[in-house]
Amino acid sequence: MIDKDPYTGKHILEIRDLKKNFGNTEIIRGVNLSLNTGERHAIIGPNGAGKSTFFHLISARIQPSSGDVIFKDQSVSHLKSFEINRMGLSRSFQVTNIFHRMSVAENIRCSLLWSYGYKYSFFKFVDHLKEVNLKCEEILELIGLTARKETIASELSYAEQRSLEIGITVCGGADLILLDEPTAGMSNIETEFAIDLIKKVTKNKTLLMVEHDMSVVFKLADRISVLVYGQIIATGTPDEIHHNPLVREAYLGTHADAIA
Amino acid sequence: MKSRKLAGMSPVIPIFLCLIIAIILPLIFKSDLLLSILCEIGIMAIFALSYNMLLGQTGLLSFGHAVYYGIGAFGTIHTLNILKHHSFISISMLPLIGGLTALLLAIIFGFVSTKKSGTTFSMITLGLGEMVHSCSVLIPDFFGGEGGISGNRMIMKPDVFGISYGPQIQFYFLVLVWLIISAFFMFFITKTPLGKMANAVRDNHERAEFIGYNPQKVRFYMTVLSGFFAGISGGLTALNYEIVTAETLNAGTSGIVLLMSFVGGIGSFFGPIIGAVVITMMKIFVGGLSKAWLLYLGILFITMVLFIPGGIAGILKSQSILWSKVSPLKLIPKYLISCIPIICASLGVILVIEMTYVFLGNDTNVSQAHLMIAGLTINTSNIFPWIASVGAIVIGKKLFELYWHYSWVPLFDILDKP
Numbered sequence: 001m002i003d004k005d006p007y008t009g010k011h012i013l014e015i016r017d018l019k020k021n022f023g024n025t026e027i028i029r030g031v032n033l034s035l036n037t038g039e040r041h042a043i044i045g046p047n048g049a050g051k052s053t054f055f056h057l058i059s060a061r062i063q064p065s066s067g068d069v070i071f072k073d074q075s076v077s078h079l080k081s082f083e084i085n086r087m088g089l090s091r092s093f094q095v096t097n098i099f100h101r102m103s104v105a106e107n108i109r110c111s112l113l114w115s116y117g118y119k120y121s122f123f124k125f126v127d128h129l130k131e132v133n134l135k136c137e138e139i140l141e142l143i144g145l146t147a148r149k150e151t152i153a154s155e156l157s158y159a160e161q162r163s164l165e166i167g168i169t170v171c172g173g174a175d176l177i178l179l180d181e182p183t184a185g186m187s188n189i190e191t192e193f194a195i196d197l198i199k200k201v202t203k204n205k206t207l208l209m210v211e212h213d214m215s216v217v218f219k220l221a222d223r224i225s226v227l228v229y230g231q232i233i234a235t236g237t238p239d240e241i242h243h244n245p246l247v248r249e250a251y252l253g254t255h256a257d258a259i260a
Numbered sequence: 261m262k263s264r265k266l267a268g269m270s271p272v273i274p275i276f277l278c279l280i281i282a283i284i285l286p287l288i289f290k291s292d293l294l295l296s297i298l299c300e301i302g303i304m305a306i307f308a309l310s311y312n313m314l315l316g317q318t319g320l321l322s323f324g325h326a327v328y329y330g331i332g333a334f335g336t337i338h339t340l341n342i343l344k345h346h347s348f349i350s351i352s353m354l355p356l357i358g359g360l361t362a363l364l365l366a367i368i369f370g371f372v373s374t375k376k377s378g379t380t381f382s383m384i385t386l387g388l389g390e391m392v393h394s395c396s397v398l399i400p401d402f403f404g405g406e407g408g409i410s411g412n413r414m415i416m417k418p419d420v421f422g423i424s425y426g427p428q429i430q431f432y433f434l435v436l437v438w439l440i441i442s443a444f445f446m447f448f449i450t451k452t453p454l455g456k457m458a459n460a461v462r463d464n465h466e467r468a469e470f471i472g473y474n475p476q477k478v479r480f481y482m483t484v485l486s487g488f489f490a491g492i493s494g495g496l497t498a499l500n501y502e503i504v505t506a507e508t509l510n511a512g513t514s515g516i517v518l519l520m521s522f523v524g525g526i527g528s529f530f531g532p533i534i535g536a537v538v539i540t541m542m543k544i545f546v547g548g549l550s551k552a553w554l555l556y557l558g559i560l561f562i563t564m565v566l567f568i569p570g571g572i573a574g575i576l577k578s579q580s581i582l583w584s585k586v587s588p589l590k591l592i593p594k595y596l597i598s599c600i601p602i603i604c605a606s607l608g609v610i611l612v613i614e615m616t617y618v619f620l621g622n623d624t625n626v627s628q629a630h631l632m633i634a635g636l637t638i639n640t641s642n643i644f645p646w647i648a649s650v651g652a653i654v655i656g657k658k659l660f661e662l663y664w665h666y667s668w669v670p671l672f673d674i675l676d677k678p
Contacts, residue, residue, distance in 0.1 A: 059470065061466075080469070080474070081469040081470055082468075082469045082470070082472055082473055082474050085469070085470050085471065085472045086472045090470065090471075091470055093467075097464060097466065097467045097470075098463075098464065098467065099459070099460045099463040099464050099467060100463055100464065101459070101462070101463045102456075102459055102460065102463060106456060106459070109456065110456050110457060110459075110460045110468075110471065111471040113453045113456070113457065113471075113473075114471060114472030114473055115472065118453040119453070120453065120454045120457070120477060120478065120481050121452055121453045121454060122449050122452045122453070122454040122455065122481070122485065123452065124452055124453060125448075125451050125452065126451055126452060126453055126455075126456055127451065129453075168467070168471065169470075172471055172472060
């Protein structure tokens with residue numbers, strides 16, 4: 001692994017007045033957010049609040065209408081997704097996004113290649129890249145899929161695919177991990193496993209996650225931001241958010257308006 | 261396909277056997293026809309393998325791959341004509357010139373076509389293919405106009421080993437050596453970071469972006485490499501026929517290579533070679549028997565697309581998995597019984613095609629609308645032969661489905677149980 005110096009600044013990610021509109025519809029209406037290096041930060045909010053769009057903007061899957069995303073003290077809003085990824089930002093998707101016709105081990109190995117500097121090489125055997133294969137075994141062990149490593153990814157169960165997705169996301173050694181609803185659609189036991197896994201893989205890293213399941217959020221997050229109707233209405237510790245009247249109102253009172 | 265979990269037979273032994281056959285066959289049967297078929301197969305095998313680097317491995321459906329094949333052929337024949345006898349490179353290395361010519365073109369064309377994947381990519385390759393084909397009319401000096409460009413491979417000095425490549429058998433072994441070298445390198449590429457990422461981009465190009473790769477570049481490198489190997493096969497074809505016409509780079513040639521790869525099986529590395537063998541044989545043997553051989557090819561292709569998307573290699577793979585659990589000898593009766601409905605349906609198809617051909621070809625003179633086949637005379641203006649042959653197709657298909665369901669499916673079910 002090429003040893004990248006870990007980022008030591010205070011805020012690994014800063015979002016300044018980020019806006020996005022599709023035609024006349026404003027989805028993100030000026031979001032400001034600073035992510036402390038090393039924290040686990042969750043974004044919650046009602047359906048249609050723009051959480052996934054927000055993620056897409058940070059990871060440059062879509063371009064913002066205005067505003068700026070600053071990652072490691074560098075503006076990245078003009079960069080391509082793969083360039084941001086190479087800087088150390090990795091993300092997962094709400095809908096499982098894996099290499100479905102390849103085996104589990106291949107999925108992980110491919111996700112490791114760039115970070116080990118192999119780029120587009122076509123004169124090296126992947127099987128002979130020792131450090132990649134060792135790291136691959138390590139990641140498989142971590143996500144609990146060692147026994148399934150030769151299985152074609154599309155044949156895994158849903159929860160296994162979600163674990164693989166997390167494995168793909170973290171194995172490149174990114175400093176900032178974005179997880180989009182990592183436990184959605186899981187049973188209780190699977191959710192417990194996923195929480196443990198997320199805790200393990202994000203050790204010494206910064207995590208930004210979107211999550212619907214409040215129990216997961218309260219177990220994992222150091223801080224929570226509430227995104228309602230394209231704006232962050234509150235940021236704070238789980239306790240503060242829990243007792244914040246604005247949040248309660250957004251979730252209980254004006255819920256219908258927020259969706260509209 | 262649950263059966264994919266189980267490993268099939270290792271391909272090493274079959275490949276070795278095929279190689280021995282490919283070497284021994286022309287030494288035993290000294291037939292000119294056999295030699296020219298084998299040369300054609302070898303050349304098309306390289307071409308189809310290079311095509312599958314795009315279709316099977318990168319998920320790019322190209323409609324203009326013959327451009328690289330053709331330009332390789334033209335590059336080689338022009339080099340041959342320019343260098344003549346005072347050449348410093350030997351004729352056995354000339355296909356490399358074809359490969360390099362195609363590589364240069366692939367760098368330019370690939371830059372345009374690989375900007376997008378999916379349907380857009382296909383459309384761009386179609387457009388580029390047509391563009392080059394129309395150039396062949398506009399620039400007759402390079403493309404030789406209607407007559408093509410001819411050359412003479414004997415004109416060069418003999419090789420270091422004193423091989424002149426005058427006799428076809430010497431040339432055949434040159435093709436074989438190039439096939440082995442090309443196949444080796446193409447196989448090697450599938451095991452490298454680029455090859456693996458090509459699969460990743462095929463499966464999910466968006467995800468590839470979020471693990472640090474630029475999918476456009478992966479597609480580009482694969483196109484360039486694939487163009488290089490297509491150029492090598494083009495160079496061999498130029499030396500084989502000693503004439504290159506604009507036909508080598510038209511859409512028809514692009515279509516044939518797509519057919520070969522698909523019929524052989526795009527999911528397996530060696531599938532396209534099987535496709536090259538089958539389609540070349542069909543072209544020569546069915547083409548010799550019936551003027552409608554392209555119709556047969558079309559029906560074979562549609563049947564494969566609809567019912568056997570894994571191609572011939574896919575069938576072999578699933579059967580070899582079966583052989584690891586059930587003795588192949590015990591399966592022989594099953595194979596024989598399976599053949600009955602297939603033969604029945606095939607006869608129906610043959611009759612329909614031949615009758616259509618005769619019927620449409622003679623429809624001004626109904627009295628002559630008779631098909632002579634296998635010693636029989638069939639009146640195609642009569643409705644009964646039509647009903648009978650369509651019936652044979654329907655019954656054959658139904659019988660095969662029933663036999664498959666009651667006899668083969670339980671066998672595969674046993675495999676899925678641990």
